[in-house]
Amino acid sequence: MARKRKLDPYVSVFVDRHHKERFRYRRNGLSIYLPHPSDQGYRTAYADADLKALGRVEIAPRAKPGSIADLLARFYQSIGFRNGSADWQRTRRQVLEAFRDDYGDDPVIAFRPKDISKIVAAKLEKRKAGRRITGGTAAALRLREQLEGLFDFAVRQEWRADNPVLLSEAVKHKAKGFHEWTEEEIAQYRAHWPLGSKARLAMELILWTGKRRSDAHRAAPPKNGRIAFTAKKTGKGQDLPVAPQLQAAIDAMPTVGITTLLVTEYGKPFSVGGFGNKVRDWCNEAGLPQCSAHGLRKALARRAADRRVSQQGLKALGQWAGDREVAVYVAGANQKELAEDALGAVIEWEREANIG
Numbered sequence: 001m002a003r004k005r006k007l008d009p010y011v012s013v014f015v016d017r018h019h020k021e022r023f024r025y026r027r028n029g030l031s032i033y034l035p036h037p038s039d040q041g042y043r044t045a046y047a048d049a050d051l052k053a054l055g056r057v058e059i060a061p062r063a064k065p066g067s068i069a070d071l072l073a074r075f076y077q078s079i080g081f082r083n084g085s086a087d088w089q090r091t092r093r094q095v096l097e098a099f100r101d102d103y104g105d106d107p108v109i110a111f112r113p114k115d116i117s118k119i120v121a122a123k124l125e126k127r128k129a130g131r132r133i134t135g136g137t138a139a140a141l142r143l144r145e146q147l148e149g150l151f152d153f154a155v156r157q158e159w160r161a162d163n164p165v166l167l168s169e170a171v172k173h174k175a176k177g178f179h180e181w182t183e184e185e186i187a188q189y190r191a192h193w194p195l196g197s198k199a200r201l202a203m204e205l206i207l208w209t210g211k212r213r214s215d216a217h218r219a220a221p222p223k224n225g226r227i228a229f230t231a232k233k234t235g236k237g238q239d240l241p242v243a244p245q246l247q248a249a250i251d252a253m254p255t256v257g258i259t260t261l262l263v264t265e266y267g268k269p270f271s272v273g274g275f276g277n278k279v280r281d282w283c284n285e286a287g288l289p290q291c292s293a294h295g296l297r298k299a300l301a302r303r304a305a306d307r308r309v310s311q312q313g314l315k316a317l318g319q320w321a322g323d324r325e326v327a328v329y330v331a332g333a334n335q336k337e338l339a340e341d342a343l344g345a346v347i348e349w350e351r352e353a354n355i356g
Contacts, residue, residue, distance in 0.1 A: 007037070008046055010053070027053040043086030051093065066159065069104035072096060075153050085235040095146040108159050111151070116168035120144045124171070140171045179290045180298040181207075192286035195252035199282035202262055202275075206293055208243035210300040210317055213293040217275035219261050222250070 007013065010027040011034065023034045025046065032049045035042045063069035075081055075096075081089065103119075123140040126133055148165040155163055181189075186207070193199040206216050214232045227246075228239045242250075250256065257263035262270055270278065279293040304317055 010050075011046070025049040025053070044082070044089060047086055047090055047093075051097075064105055064107075066107050066109065067105050068108060069100055071108050071150065071154055071157075071159065072100055072104075074157065075150060078153060080153070083235070085232060087232055088234060092146055092149075095142055096150060099143070099147065108151075108154050111164050113164045113167035113169075116144075116147060116164050120147075120168065120171060137171065144168070144171055178292055178294040178298060180302060181291055181295045182299075185288055185291055186299065189283070189286045189288060189291070193282065195249055196254065198253075198262060198278075199286075201249045201253055201256075202279055202282065202293075203296065204243075204246045204249040205261065206296040207300055208246040209240055210297050212297065213276045213279065214272045216293070217260070217262060217270040217272055220259060221256055221261055222247075 005013065007023075011023055011025050013021055013023050016022050021036065023036060025032045025034055027050075030049070030053045032045075032052070034045050034049065063073055076093075081092070084092070099119075120140050120143055123135055123143050124137060126135040128134075144165060148163065151160065151163040151165050154160045186203075189203055190200065193203070202216070205211070205219060206213070209216065209219070209227065209229070211219070211229060212231070212233065215229050218232075219227060219229065222242045225242055225247075226239055227242050228237070230237045250261065257267070257269060260269040262275070264270055264274070276293060283289065283291045301317070304313070309317070
C-alpha cells in the first residue's frame with residue numbers, strides 16, 4: 001500500500017486535467033491555490049492563506065485610509081517584508097497583528113513618542129492568558145523592535161516625517177539570557193566528549209560557525225574547505241572557511257549524513273527541537289547543566305572581541321544587523337584589556353603627533 005502523503009493542515013492535493021498536481025488550501029469558506037510544497041514560495045503562501053482564513057489580513061481599501069490597519073496591509077506587501085523567510089514573516093505578523101487588534105483604526109500620524117512609550121510599558125507587565133504567560137521584558141523589546149520597523153515604513157511611504165518609536169523611552173533588558181560558555185567549560189566538554197562523537201561534532205560546529213541551533217542542525221557537509229549556510233531566521237546566506245578544529249571533528253566521525261553533517265541514530269537529519277534537546281542532554285552528561293547550544297554562539301563572539309576583531313567584523317561573523325545586538329553577545333569580552341588597548345592607541349597617537 002502506498003504511503004499517504006503528509007500535507008499541512010487544510011491543504012489537499014488533486015491532479016488537474018493536464019495531469020499536473022495542484023495544491024489547494026480550504027478553510028472557513030476560503031479556497032486558495034498554493035505552489036508545490038517543494039517550491040521556495042510555498043511557506044509564505046501557506047502562511048498568507050492561513051491568516052486570510054482567520055480574518056487576520058485586511059485588504060487596504062477596506063481599512064480606514066491612513067490607519068494602522070491600512071499601513072499594515074501595505075507593509076505586508078512591501079519588498080522588505082516579502083523578502084524575509086516564512087519564519088521571520090510569521091514572527092513579525094504575530095507581534096504586529098496583536099498591535100492591530102488594539103490600534104488598527106487609529107491614524108498612523110497620531111502616534112507620538114509618549115504614546116509608544118505607554119504601549120510598550122504596558123507590555124512589560126506579565127499576564128496570564130489561559131495556560132500561557134504573556135508580556136514581560138522580552139515581549140516589550142520585540143514589540144518596540146517591530147513597531148520601529150513599521151513606522152520606518154510609514155516614513156518611507158511619506159505618511160509621517162518622523163519615527164515616534166526612535167524618540168520613545170527605551171526598554172532595558174534585565175534578563176541575562178543564555179549562559180556564555182567559558183574557556184574552562186569548553187575544555188571540560190571536550191574532555192568528556194572525544195573526537196569521533198556526535199556530541200563533540202555538534203559543539204565544534206556551533207563554536208566555529210556561531211550558528212543558531214535552527215541553522216546548525218541543517219548544516220551540510222563542507223565543500224572545498226568551506227561550509228555554507230542560509231539563516232532560517234533572516235534568509236541571509238553565509239559561506240565560511242572550515243576551522244581546523246571543526247575539520248578534525250568531521251574527519252574523526254565514523255560516518256556523517258549525506259545532506260546534513262549531524263544525523264539521528266536512525267540516520268535522519270535532526271529536527272531543530274530534537275537537536276536542541278540532544279545538545280541539552282550532552283551538556284548535562286558532561287557536567288555542564290548551565291550550558292546550551294546558544295551559549296556557544298556567544299562564546300565565539302566573545303572570543304572574537306577579545307582578539308580585537310572590529311565591530312563590523314563581529315557583525316559580519318554573527319550576521320547581526322545592528323550594534324545593539326553585538327553588544328549583547330560581546331558583553332563577556334575582556335573589557336579591561338580592550339580599554340587599555342584603546343587608551344594605549346590614543347597615547348601612541350599623541351606621542352607620534354608630538355602634541356602637548
